[in-house]
Amino acid sequence: MSNPNYDQILVHIIDYVYHTPITSPRAYQRAHIALLDSLGCAVETLAHSAEARAFIGPVVPGTTVPNGFRLPGTLFELDPVKGAFDLGALIRYLDHNDAYPGAEWGHPSDNLGAIIAVADWLSRSQAKDVTMETVLTSQIKAYEIQGIFQMKNAFNKRGLDHTILVKVASTAVIAHLMDLTEDQALSALSHAWQDGHPLRTFRQAPNAGPRKGWAAGDACTRAVHLCLMAKAGQPGAPSVLTTPRWGFYDALFGGEEFMLPRPYGSFVMEYGFFKLVAAEGHGISAIQAAVELAKKLQEAGEKVSDIEKVTIRTQKAGKTIIDKTGPLRNPADRDHCMQYMVAVTLLKGEFIEGEDYADDSPWASDARVDELREKMVVIEDEQFTKDYHDQKVRSGANAIKIELKTGSEVPEVVVEFPIGHPKHPETLGLVKEKFRVNMQKGGFESATVEKMIEMVEKDDLPIHKFINLFAKEVPLKT
Structure with missing residues (x-):
């Protein structure tokens, strides 16, 4: 049981991540497709954006991390902190990954930057047996945390960017993947709320710019780093939300508390929106x-x-x-x-x-x-x-x-219900086709792509064996 001295919002998140099983076949069915879609979006970015290709890879050029995360679409072997940034940015950069509406609009698949980077690193280094099912469960829970907050809480009205929720959701599920204790997870999560948070100026005129494409990567890398800090023994801030004047509510949310309209389950994964058109x-x-x-x-x-x-x-x-x-x-x-x-x-x-x-x-x-x-x-x-x-x-x-x-x-x-909407009958089939098209743009052979589609369904597969299929020289198209 997690530490009751922490704000109850944080306690409920960690209790959900650590103790709630996911039993919905529909959620897992859509999670398989969402994982493919997100990695396809990353490859599409590599194929089309010289701007994005310029910032991926090791911080120090030429560095290779032993048993490091293999960034899909490249041959880079990265530490999980930089890897989370790169994959999170690549998934999001062309605004083509899945989305979820509410009082706040956001993109739950942004969290896969952190989830895949950490899961692949742990699996590859044999620090932990991380299977496809483990990844999908983390994915479903990250989607759920982010989406439940989005339903009724408009961070944009406070001038804050919605990727704050990517940082929060990713921190919670990464803590579990890294086998942090619940107290350590609460510490990391409290730091995610305690951070200074991005202003959404980079999404609005006259300051709109490419940062909106890497804002999710920024949130992912922060989540991984905070979990590593908590695992190293850094204490948390138990009343990070509720402390008068200095807490999140008073300092950044106008004194209001969060509204969470439903308990955590798998609703968001089941009813999210796949973007079959490259557009907001x-x-x-x-x-x-x-x-x-x-x-x-x-x-x-x-x-x-x-x-x-x-x-x-x-x-x-x-x-x-x-x-x-x-x-x-x-x-x-x-x-x-x-x-x-x-x-x-x-x-x-x-x-x-x-x-x-x-x-x-x-x-x-x-x-x-x-x-x-x-x-x-x-x-x-x-x-x-x-x-x-x-x-x-x-x-x-x-x-x-x-x-x-x-x-x-x-x-x-x-x-009313465009292609990609959960109520559109052709959505899942069209998402698979979108994945095929994106992988073709990245120069992958059809046989390899079909093997990816087959292997994503193997729940007991070590995740690094799946990610190995995405290894490729970075495309040279400018």
């Missing part, structure tokens, strides 16, 4: 609507240049986070701009892709994109917002209507 999650249904509208324009013999006005109805979160006008200075600006996503999709006539946000993408300098953006109006639809927050509905709706210069209209297209 609140805009994916808008992109799907735009694809349909592009076809309607073509069928009617109309061109994008014939458009007079585009009206986008969205949820409050979409309006707040990705309604962006004015200059777009970098890829991070573009992939968090509803208008850019929709404009490029309409012009292409097909789904926007990760490379379409790059500085060297033809779309980034295409005058037609900005001309079309200026014709767009983004408004909040209160019903969309209500359904977004309703746990029985949990839609991610957007609607787009096009008015033409002739005075006629293209009928509005509404998408």
